[in-house]
Amino acid sequence: MAHLEIEKREFLKGLNLMQGIAGRKTTLPILSHIYLEWKQNTLFLTGTDLQTGVQEALTGIVHEEGRASVSSKKLFEIVRELPEQTIQITKKENHWIQLKCGKSLFNLAGLDPDDYPSLPSFQEKAFSKIPTTLFKEMIEKTAFAASNEESRYHLHGILLTQQRSGGKEILRMVATDGHRLSLIEREGQMIRGVEKGVIIPKKGVLEIKKVLGDKEGEGEMNIYVDNTHAFLKWERSLMVIRLIEGEFPEYDQVIPKQNDKTMKIGKEPFYQSLKRVSTMISERAEGVKLSIQPNFMELSSNHQDYGDAKEEIDIQYQGAPMEINFNARYLMEALQSFDSEEVVMELKDEGSPGILRPDLSPSLSQQLSIIMPMRI
Amino acid sequence: MAHLEIEKREFLKGLNLMQGIAGRKTTLPILSHIYLEWKQNTLFLTGTDLQTGVQEALTGIVHEEGRASVSSKKLFEIVRELPEQTIQITKKENHWIQLKCGKSLFNLAGLDPDDYPSLPSFQEKAFSKIPTTLFKEMIEKTAFAASNEESRYHLHGILLTQQRSGGKEILRMVATDGHRLSLIEREGQMIRGVEKGVIIPKKGVLEIKKVLGDKEGEGEMNIYVDNTHAFLKWERSLMVIRLIEGEFPEYDQVIPKQNDKTMKIGKEPFYQSLKRVSTMISERAEGVKLSIQPNFMELSSNHQDYGDAKEEIDIQYQGAPMEINFNARYLMEALQSFDSEEVVMELKDEGSPGILRPDLSPSLSQQLSIIMPMRI
Numbered sequence: 001m002a003h004l005e006i007e008k009r010e011f012l013k014g015l016n017l018m019q020g021i022a023g024r025k026t027t028l029p030i031l032s033h034i035y036l037e038w039k040q041n042t043l044f045l046t047g048t049d050l051q052t053g054v055q056e057a058l059t060g061i062v063h064e065e066g067r068a069s070v071s072s073k074k075l076f077e078i079v080r081e082l083p084e085q086t087i088q089i090t091k092k093e094n095h096w097i098q099l100k101c102g103k104s105l106f107n108l109a110g111l112d113p114d115d116y117p118s119l120p121s122f123q124e125k126a127f128s129k130i131p132t133t134l135f136k137e138m139i140e141k142t143a144f145a146a147s148n149e150e151s152r153y154h155l156h157g158i159l160l161t162q163q164r165s166g167g168k169e170i171l172r173m174v175a176t177d178g179h180r181l182s183l184i185e186r187e188g189q190m191i192r193g194v195e196k197g198v199i200i201p202k203k204g205v206l207e208i209k210k211v212l213g214d215k216e217g218e219g220e221m222n223i224y225v226d227n228t229h230a231f232l233k234w235e236r237s238l239m240v241i242r243l244i245e246g247e248f249p250e251y252d253q254v255i256p257k258q259n260d261k262t263m264k265i266g267k268e269p270f271y272q273s274l275k276r277v278s279t280m281i282s283e284r285a286e287g288v289k290l291s292i293q294p295n296f297m298e299l300s301s302n303h304q305d306y307g308d309a310k311e312e313i314d315i316q317y318q319g320a321p322m323e324i325n326f327n328a329r330y331l332m333e334a335l336q337s338f339d340s341e342e343v344v345m346e347l348k349d350e351g352s353p354g355i356l357r358p359d360l361s362p363s364l365s366q367q368l369s370i371i372m373p374m375r376i
Numbered sequence: 377m378a379h380l381e382i383e384k385r386e387f388l389k390g391l392n393l394m395q396g397i398a399g400r401k402t403t404l405p406i407l408s409h410i411y412l413e414w415k416q417n418t419l420f421l422t423g424t425d426l427q428t429g430v431q432e433a434l435t436g437i438v439h440e441e442g443r444a445s446v447s448s449k450k451l452f453e454i455v456r457e458l459p460e461q462t463i464q465i466t467k468k469e470n471h472w473i474q475l476k477c478g479k480s481l482f483n484l485a486g487l488d489p490d491d492y493p494s495l496p497s498f499q500e501k502a503f504s505k506i507p508t509t510l511f512k513e514m515i516e517k518t519a520f521a522a523s524n525e526e527s528r529y530h531l532h533g534i535l536l537t538q539q540r541s542g543g544k545e546i547l548r549m550v551a552t553d554g555h556r557l558s559l560i561e562r563e564g565q566m567i568r569g570v571e572k573g574v575i576i577p578k579k580g581v582l583e584i585k586k587v588l589g590d591k592e593g594e595g596e597m598n599i600y601v602d603n604t605h606a607f608l609k610w611e612r613s614l615m616v617i618r619l620i621e622g623e624f625p626e627y628d629q630v631i632p633k634q635n636d637k638t639m640k641i642g643k644e645p646f647y648q649s650l651k652r653v654s655t656m657i658s659e660r661a662e663g664v665k666l667s668i669q670p671n672f673m674e675l676s677s678n679h680q681d682y683g684d685a686k687e688e689i690d691i692q693y694q695g696a697p698m699e700i701n702f703n704a705r706y707l708m709e710a711l712q713s714f715d716s717e718e719v720v721m722e723l724k725d726e727g728s729p730g731i732l733r734p735d736l737s738p739s740l741s742q743q744l745s746i747i748m749p750m751r752i
Binding site for chain 2: 071074077078081082083096103104105106107108109272273275276277279280305306307308309310311312313
């Protein structure tokens with residue numbers, strides 16, 4: 001009799017969540033593996049790249065307890081192709097496992113499961129609760145602004161911090177790549193241990209988003225942060241992320257306080273216009289020029305080889321005319337992170353950073369994007 | 377007034393068809409361009425890489441005749457982003473063109489249209505007719521077997537040839553990469569000029585498929601072949617493909633005549649089983665082993681690092697047991713080219729090529745795939 005029986009669908013769901021973590025290019029062969037442990041009618045899958053670890057508990061029938069470590073990618077490829085039937089798994093000699101499903105039989109090489117790195121441990125009682133969709137939304141509205149450049153490691157994460165205002169707890173996330181910054185706050189949310197600010201790496205945050213994206217329903221997740229790791233638990237998933245050490249930039253000083261040229265712009269027309277004008281932006285990244293007049297704005301661009309583009313959109317603005325250059329992609333990504341029909345843009349002059357906000361009641365969301373201008 | 381007015385949707389449809397041809401990496405800048413000529417309320421778009429040329433006639437309103445040569449990729453990117461409205465095109469100085477649509481205005485750099493290479497000319501009267509879907513089907517059922525290796529230039533094309541049997545005209549297509557061969561015939565079809573056999577390059581054939589794939593309805597296409605080019609016309613499209621010079625392999629001698637071990641296999645179970653067992657095929661391409669017994673076949677594979685797989689399927693076979701190794705992908709691609717529920721496999725011994733055919737009445741389709749075995 002097989003040691004473990006599990007439905008293909010259930011197994012594949014779990015393996016799918018491991019793919020982003022285990023199996024990346026790695027010099028340590030066992031990190032391309034996942035760790036399997038089956039006991040008490042549960043199959044626990046664990047994957048880790050030593051920065052981010054994921055554990056999933058899957059439902060199966062365990063006839064004999066066991067553990068294994070096999071290639072994450074290869075196991076995924078095999079299970080994906082199997083028919084929608086029960087898979088029978090048996091531990092064999094020399095750390096191999098056997099998979100049987102329908103008329104298919106696979107023998108899969110493994111490594112000693114004792115050598116698989118274990119996830120950091122945590123205290124069960126210290127978790128804070130936060131609505132899952134709210135946490136996911138806060139990630140989506142900030143993570144895009146974090147740096148992708150490996151060389152800027154301290155800008156490579158999302159700051160998670162706790163504020164207090166008028167007796168209310170406020171959870172804040174901030175991300176920046178040095179050229180732009182995104183910030184979102186939510187009142188009445190509290191994660192213990194982040195008061196001084198912790199930096200979660202972008203990779204880990206995107207894994208959270210991916211894993212949450214596969215979960216249905218509302219519900220709450222549990223978060224616990226210690227000096228070195230963030231631990232996230234929900235339903236039958238556990239995620240452990242190593243925090244980035246070091247100081248997050250003093251972003252409060254970057255938020256402009258004197259941007260007195262305020263205008264309201266339809267989000268979708270602004271976005272579509274930027275998308276069109278972007279086709280003529282030079283690879284030398286000269287950006288899009290915004291020429292602002294009372295009640296309208298001209299967007300223009302030119303490309304050293306291909307030519308130029310311009311377009312007008314209506315805005316609500318009564319101030320003095322001005323011109324400013326921005327990276328069009330930064331503007332578009334900020335707009336995409338807003339839920340409102342209209343956005344507010346606050347500018348000072350052509351050399352000062354601009355602020356974009358969704359045009360929403362402050363009680364709904366405190367959110368802003370700051371974008372540095374480019375030289376005209 | 378603009379020189380030409382054309383709906384965005386119509387323009388984009390034509391530009392889309394040009395993308396595979398013009399704009400490829402090229403050392404000659406004008407080959408990344410398309411040629412536009414507007415006259416008599418028609419916009420003619422032409423793209424060519426000097427091997428394959430496409431011309432599309434689009435409907436517009438011409439106020440003043442003109443010609444231009446502009447970047448295929450950039451024009452496509454711009455038009456794709458424009459709103460679903462009328463685009464106004466005006467020829468400007470120095471070979472530039474201006475596009476206006478809604479509130480957008482683009483000035484696009486161009487080259488002298490006189491420098492754009494013209495497509496080879498042809499005789500209007502000499503065309504043969506063939507049903508469009510039939511021609512497309514014949515391409516789909518052979519082209520996959522042609523070589524992708526640049527070094528095997530003479531295997532880089534599809535042979536188009538004309539046979540005569542029992543007083544009937546038969547159109548035949550053949551493709552091979554030296555390891556496998558696909559052949560399809562259709563009775564009652566005749567293309568003048570291909571009697572001795574002409575070789576159409578795979579790239580060109582895949583462009584035909586792409587362009588035909590965008591066309592709806594049944595209809596007929598017109599084909600004309602001279603010593604150097606094939607000309608294809610249908611609806612408002614023209615395609616010109618330079619033929620490959622040289623000899624196609626003597627494929628008739630390759631078709632085995634003494635394969636006396638004949639079996640019938642369900643196409644879908646065979647295909648699915650190959651797909652599963654393929655997950656354990658080594659990168660060293662050791663292939664899948666077929667172990668054939670009366671009424672069943674075992675498929676097996678093994679990978680030097682990951683392990684092994686095997687699976688049984690039922691077959692209709694009464695002959696002697698045998699084993700043979702094949703490249704699993706070649707088997708799968710042959711199966712995918714067949715329309716029948718069951719397939720016939722004809723083998724001789726482990727060292728001789730195998731034949732696969734759809735299990736269809738010979739009057740419906742004459743089609744076969746020959747695959748060389750791999751060493752066991």
